[in-house]
Amino acid sequence: MSSLRHSEIAGVGHYVPSRVVTNADLTQFMETTDEWIQERTGIKERRWFEEGKDTTANMGAAAARKALEMAGLTPDDVQMIVFATLSPDYFFPGSGVLLQRELGIQAPIPAFDVRNQCSGFVYALSMADQFVKTGMYDTVLVVGSEIHSSGLDKSTRGRNVSVIFGDGAGAVVLRPSTREGHGILSTHLHSQGEHAEELIVKEPGSNRENRVQYVVDNELDMYPYMNGQNVFKHAVVRFPQVIKEALDQNGYQPQDVDMLIPHQANLRITQYVQQKMGLTDDKIYSNIQRYGNTTAASVPLALSEAVQEGRIKRGDLVCLAAFGSGFTWASALIKW
Numbered sequence: 510m511s512s513l514r515h516s517e518i519a520g521v522g523h524y525v526p527s528r529v530v531t532n533a534d535l536t537q538f539m540e541t542t543d544e545w546i547q548e549r550t551g552i553k554e555r556r557w558f559e560e561g562k563d564t565t566a567n568m569g570a571a572a573a574r575k576a577l578e579m580a581g582l583t584p585d586d587v588q589m590i591v592f593a594t595l596s597p598d599y600f601f602p603g604s605g606v607l608l609q610r611e612l613g614i615q616a617p618i619p620a621f622d623v624r625n626q627c628s629g630f631v632y633a634l635s636m637a638d639q640f641v642k643t644g645m646y647d648t649v650l651v652v653g654s655e656i657h658s659s660g661l662d663k664s665t666r667g668r669n670v671s672v673i674f675g676d677g678a679g680a681v682v683l684r685p686s687t688r689e690g691h692g693i694l695s696t697h698l699h700s701q702g703e704h705a706e707e708l709i710v711k712e713p714g715s716n717r718e719n720r721v722q723y724v725v726d727n728e729l730d731m732y733p734y735m736n737g738q739n740v741f742k743h744a745v746v747r748f749p750q751v752i753k754e755a756l757d758q759n760g761y762q763p764q765d766v767d768m769l770i771p772h773q774a775n776l777r778i779t780q781y782v783q784q785k786m787g788l789t790d791d792k793i794y795s796n797i798q799r800y801g802n803t804t805a806a807s808v809p810l811a812l813s814e815a816v817q818e819g820r821i822k823r824g825d826l827v828c829l830a831a832f833g834s835g836f837t838w839a840s841a842l843i844k845w
Contacts (some may be wrong), residue, residue: 516641516649517692518843520582520682522575523813524568525556525632525800530658535672538640546672548760551776553799555675557658565598566607566677569654572809573612576650577682584612588646590620591637593629593653593805595834596660597622600713608652608704626708627833628698629653629773629805630679633839634829635696637683638841647685655807660710662732671732673775675801679809685696691824691844697751700837704743707736709785740836744774747838748782755842761826763787767823767845772831773797773807782830794820805831821845 527534532543592605603622630653637649657674686692712730832838
């Protein structure tokens, strides 16, 4: 039996809506201040979708077209789609098949959604990596796309959560690596379901005899709930753990990392991880200041920008890491 192949990221791309919402804009409909938001999250502004223009699927498609162009491929070359999102266009079907339609892919290729929230993209990347490694597919499109702003409680009551989240999309194309020792070296996935209700959108749940009426009577349960202190406490432990796990498996030390792309959850979490690992500012990428937390889109969006800005070069050791609702957390180590 032949040995497994390595997969590599052949192209990256991202898309963000044109509507910029600053912290000052939020003060028009909730009691908050720019200083309060920046001090707690590091966020200065975020993007919100435009109704009638942006959808979760077509934002993903915009990011995907850029990734395919960078890889020198067309949508017809795609053999599988893995779509990470917590905000699909419909309750069902998933947005993966809608992305297939948006890209005009006529071939009946497989397309599926991954619902792992903030760690969703790294989970999706790991799944796609297995299909390429085993030789089942040669070209896999992995997308993270989110529209949060339509489901946030934008009153003062919901400000602790609503100031954090933004909309956007990112995509990568996986192909078999043609360079020995390069590509995705390993991925690492974890979950701890006992904390599921610490970060949750509870409704519309299916365990109601009449879920529609239940939502009408309990509309607040359709907004995100987050136990911020508990999420922070676990995140600052799990982030360094899962990064170290990836480095240890491949015989590297933190100082060997050329670029860490963490999920953009909170600038304070990122800074804690940076300090814990002893990384200099040029070895960690943050764009939460401009986009907020875009959940499954945050890692590919940041990765795409880092590549675009020349922050990641061929031969660099790149680590992706994420933590979020579930609780779930994950990492991927890549020799670029």
